[in-house]
Amino acid sequence: MRTIILGLALLLSTQMKAQELPKNFTTLLNEVEPQLITWRQHFHEFPELSNREFKTGSYIADYLKSIGLEVNYPIAKTGVVAVLKGGKPGPVVGLRADIDALPIVERTPIAFASKVKSEYNGQSVGVMHACGHDAHTAILMATAKMLKQMQKEVPGTVVFLFQPAEEGAPNGEEGGAPLMIKEGAMDKPKMDLIFGLHMAAQTPAGTLTYKSGAAQASSDLFKIVVNGKGSHGAMPWASIDPIVVSAEIIEALQHIVSRESDLTKAPLVISVGSLHSGVRANIIPESAEMLGTIRSLDATMRKETHEKMRRVVQRIAESAGATATIDIHTQTMINYNDPALAKKSVNALNKAAGVDHVMESRWTTAAEDFSFYGDKAPSFFFSLGGMQKGKNANEVGGHHTPDFYLDESGFILGVKAFCNLVFDNAKP
Numbered sequence: 001m002r003t004i005i006l007g008l009a010l011l012l013s014t015q016m017k018a019q020e021l022p023k024n025f026t027t028l029l030n031e032v033e034p035q036l037i038t039w040r041q042h043f044h045e046f047p048e049l050s051n052r053e054f055k056t057g058s059y060i061a062d063y064l065k066s067i068g069l070e071v072n073y074p075i076a077k078t079g080v081v082a083v084l085k086g087g088k089p090g091p092v093v094g095l096r097a098d099i100d101a102l103p104i105v106e107r108t109p110i111a112f113a114s115k116v117k118s119e120y121n122g123q124s125v126g127v128m129h130a131c132g133h134d135a136h137t138a139i140l141m142a143t144a145k146m147l148k149q150m151q152k153e154v155p156g157t158v159v160f161l162f163q164p165a166e167e168g169a170p171n172g173e174e175g176g177a178p179l180m181i182k183e184g185a186m187d188k189p190k191m192d193l194i195f196g197l198h199m200a201a202q203t204p205a206g207t208l209t210y211k212s213g214a215a216q217a218s219s220d221l222f223k224i225v226v227n228g229k230g231s232h233g234a235m236p237w238a239s240i241d242p243i244v245v246s247a248e249i250i251e252a253l254q255h256i257v258s259r260e261s262d263l264t265k266a267p268l269v270i271s272v273g274s275l276h277s278g279v280r281a282n283i284i285p286e287s288a289e290m291l292g293t294i295r296s297l298d299a300t301m302r303k304e305t306h307e308k309m310r311r312v313v314q315r316i317a318e319s320a321g322a323t324a325t326i327d328i329h330t331q332t333m334i335n336y337n338d339p340a341l342a343k344k345s346v347n348a349l350n351k352a353a354g355v356d357h358v359m360e361s362r363w364t365t366a367a368e369d370f371s372f373y374g375d376k377a378p379s380f381f382f383s384l385g386g387m388q389k390g391k392n393a394n395e396v397g398g399h400h401t402p403d404f405y406l407d408e409s410g411f412i413l414g415v416k417a418f419c420n421l422v423f424d425n426a427k428p
Helices: 002-018 025-045 054-066 133-149 176-182 242-260 299-319 339-353 408-424
Strands: 070-075 079-085 088-098 117-120 123-126 155-163 193-204 208-210 213-216 218-227 268-276 287-296 323-332 335-337 358-360 379-387
Touching: 025 133, 025 408, 054 070, 054 079, 054 133, 054 155, 079 133, 088 133, 088 408, 133 155, 133 193, 133 379, 133 408, 155 176, 155 408, 193 408, 208 339, 218 242, 218 299, 242 268, 242 287, 242 299, 268 299, 287 299, 299 323, 335 339, 335 379, 339 358, 339 379, 339 408, 379 408
Parallel strands: 088 155, 088 193, 193 379, 208 358
Antiparallel strands: 070 079, 079 155, 117 123, 208 379, 213 335, 218 287, 218 323, 268 287
């Protein structure tokens, strides 16, 4: 019996040792960092909009093929999926980066600032990586290179997902994580776990943050159309004014948040971002259209909010003698970090950054379509700081703004974190 126990202990010790990061890991990190920065600056200077990442996708696919990975390209229009089969037993782990840019004219003074112009939904626009997707892409490419170099020691299989259109596909098109999933990105091979990271421009470089459970809000887009009766602006009593009705609806939507929702349970946001009606000052129009977004961090509250909004829109319109319709479209789900996986993953983050540089954050009403992957497999999404030392959050350009800026010194920590997650999650 003693011999058997010693044999099992030796076998377990050997397995655990095989799943540790190789001794040359730090050397490989130092070697890949300059290339990581070069890749990031290339993608930043030559950004492409959602579902139009033709050169970006081709660039990524060509490199991954050159280092010997199994590559599926294109997928979901311009995306790339690459597979690395490790030399040790372990799970199938997905690592994801988004590759699209935003319709924003860049205003930063950096040498590799974007000067690209394009068209977005029929409008001429500037194009800028104003959310860090260029860094995400470069970090995942560097991770792929690192893991390829350590292939014999890598546990299980690693699937690299370079996803288009995280910011949303153009009008009338499919795209993003739902299309990646629809076209089999999580099934060939079938993933056991999936990880993703996001740059945080207002968090210090060299730090990692995460939130167990509900981490980022669902995003639902809504469209409300109010149909009334037009008249001369001088005789409003002859009208059923859709603008007045719209104003009442907008106010009532805020009452859903402030008076009908338990905000101690989870945050809720309803924002109307667009209201269009009429063409002249002295004509009361026949109709008005509103566009907006709903953000929720609780699935039950989200469902109830949709029901309340439909009730409010219909009854306010009826009370004025108008009619109204509301359409609600799901853009993202709640980005939920599986608590058991989060607990285990924090250990990997601590190894990568040091305990003093890993912090649990509050949830946020920002949204991410990474949430769709989490609906298919246990997922963990975390943030990587990108703010320069000596700065504070109020001084730096925010995400989705022309002044968005990232300190490149912390990018290599993203590679280190991804590698630790791959190795740590192979352990029993």
